Amino acid sequence: MKKITPVLKVAPIIRNVKKQTIVISEKTLEKSRYINNYMSETASFFLFISRIIKATFSRDFEFREFFRQCFQIGYKSLPLISITGFIVGLVLTIQSRPTLVNFGAVSMLPGMVAVSLIREMGPVIIALICAGKIGSGMGAELGSMKVTEQIDAMEVSSANPMRFLVVTRVLAATLMIPLLVLYADLLGILGSWAGANIKGDVSFSLFFSQAFSQIKYIDFLPAFVKTILFGAVIGIVGCYKGFTAGRGTESVGIAANSAVVLSSLLVIVLDLIAAQITDMI
Amino acid sequence: MNESQIIEVKNLKKGFGLQKVINNVSLKLFKGENLVVLGKSGSGKSVLIKCIVRLLTPDEGEINVLGENMGSLNRDALGEMRKKIGFLFQSGALYDSMTVKENLEFPLRRMKMNLTSKETDRKIEEALENVGLSDALYKMPSQLSGGMRKRISLARTIVADPLIILYDEPTTGLDPATSDEISVLINDIQKKYKTSSMIITHDIECARATANRLIMLHEGEIYMEGDLEKFEKSPDPLIESFFKNNNNKIN
Known part of the structure; x- marks a missing residue:
């Protein structure tokens, strides 16, 4: 039998009961610490969300900072999103065209690409890219503000850092990421038209009219709602990781990294949930 | 609480985990005085002033500022109280994404002092003049040297006319000449703003x-x-270790 090294002995002092010693091993303690950390991190994340909600509906909304964040998140992401959206549509067409030709269904190419871009490819790929670009940016920026005491400086200036830094970023991400996804979808269809013209000849107007004729509200609406949630999750996680960063410079890197990892994971999980709900509809 | 007592700290205790940082500290700051809190790194000096402005919550004890118990203030009352307290951070803590002017505007706008834009501009210019950096108005913090950052940070601290200023290591990381300039500025501000x-x-x-x-x-x-004088003449080895190698006095 494996010998357990006792690190903690608990001897209950109860009269008239046979004295017992409970032995807890280091391994068990380690597990309990891990569970404790996980639970407290989850609780602190939900507490952070409740603080965001409270600060969002409080007085003195920071419009100027909100518009600045919209510019940072939306406008400054355009080159990356443009290239990504175009290439996704192009590659999807190049990959699927030969199969459709084999089945004699090449005329279905515009509709197929448009539906797959709008329902799944566009939202998920763009959200993952935004998690990398915007989520890490927020984690690193707020983390470095925490390390250099800028957040404390706001606090003592009678400002509410939650309202100024977090609410503006979360709302800007929630608004701009769905718009970026719509823009990427359009460029994806444009890329698909370019792909279709590599080995074929199809006019721009015919391709687009065929593409849009296949799209129904049930394709568009759930996907759009999903991207709003993706935007909110990316904003919340990026701000949470930055806001709760430690004190050293190392923690800035950790905040940025963990913001990307957690927001990407949550985007995928949300996508799964959204797919199930859409399937039920 | 005596009217001349601006800050009164009673039996303050603060720790992080098992480490006790401040253990039963009581002190008073009187009206118009400069109280210097000395100590080695890690002796709890910064934690003490962060507890005073409630950036940190004490484990035990009471802090009264201008007759108000800081621990019992709600968020609005705390905001009002913080208008009366200026805080100069060790790192300067200038907002990287804002110009010098925006850095100084930030507390003025949030403190709801009902100033017109002309009054705001005048206050900013006056604060910058007091620290001798009137020409830095549209510079970004990244364009400033360490000493200039400290001066701008000091300008941001005084721009809202605080009654109390808490300085956290105001000369750390500066060369001796710039440190002397900051020390002189601290005295000038004390005289000018009382x-x-x-x-x-x-x-x-x-x-x-x-x-x-x-x-x-x-x-x-x-x-x-x-x-x-008491510190200079103390035979205590710990006090001597601070004072014995530093005999050059600033006039």
């Missing part, structure tokens, strides 16, 4: 130049309290 200040430092030259009264913190407790 502020009461608590200066956290381990820089003896800064302490000599600015202190009306000194407190030495050691291992989270008050080790010695008195005027500069």
Whole structure:
């Protein structure tokens, strides 16, 4: 039998009961610490969300900072999103065209690409890219503000850092990421038209009219709602990781990294949930 | 609480996990004085002033500022109280994404002082003039040197006319000449704005130049309290280790 090294002995002092010693091993303690950390991190994340909600509906909304964040998140992401959206549509067409030709269904190419871009490819790929670009940016920026005491400086200036830094970023991400996804979808269809013209000849107007004729509200609406949630999750996680960063410079890197990892994971999980709900509809 | 007592700290205790940082500290800051809190790194000096402005919550004890118990203030009342307290951070803590002007505007706008834009601009210009950096208005913090950042940070601290200023290591990381300039500025601000200040430092030259009264913190407790002369003449090895190699006084 494996010998357990006792690190903690608990001897209950109860009269008239046979004295017992409970032995807890280091391994068990380690597990309990891990569970404790996980639970407290989850609780602190939900507490952070409740603080965001409270600060969002409080007085003195920071419009100027909100518009600045919209510019940072939306406008400054355009080159990356443009290239990504175009290439996704192009590659999807190049990959699927030969199969459709084999089945004699090449005329279905515009509709197929448009539906797959709008329902799944566009939202998920763009959200993952935004998690990398915007989520890490927020984690690193707020983390470095925490390390250099800028957040404390706001606090003592009678400002509410939650309202100024977090609410503006979360709302800007929630608004701009769905718009970026719509823009990427359009460029994806444009890329698909370019792909279709590599080995074929199809006019721009015919391709687009065929593409849009296949799209129904049930394709568009759930996907759009999903991207709003993706935007909110990316904003919340990026701000949470930055806001709760430690004190050293190392923690800035950790905040940025963990913001990307957690927001990407949550985007995928949300996508799964959204797919199930859409399937039920 | 006596009217001349601006800050009163009673039996303050603060720790992080198992580590006790401040252990039963009691002190008073009187109206119009510069109180220098000396101590080695890790002796709890910064934690003390962060507890005073409630950036940190004490484990035990009571802090009264201008007759109000800081622990019992709600968020709005705390905001009102913080308007009366200026805080100079060790790192300067200038907002990287804002120009110098925006950095100084930030507290003025949030403190709801009902100033017109002309009045705001005038206050900003006056604060910058007081620290000798009127031409830095549209510079970004990244374009400023360490000394300039400290001066701008000081301008941001005084722009809202605080009654109390808490300085967290105001001369750390600066060359001796710039440190002396900051010490002189602290005295000038005390005279001009009639502020009461608590200066956290381990820089003896800064302490000599600015202190009306000194407190030495050691291992989270008050080790010695008195005027500069008492510290200079103390035979205590710990006090001597601070003062013996620093005999150049600033006039």
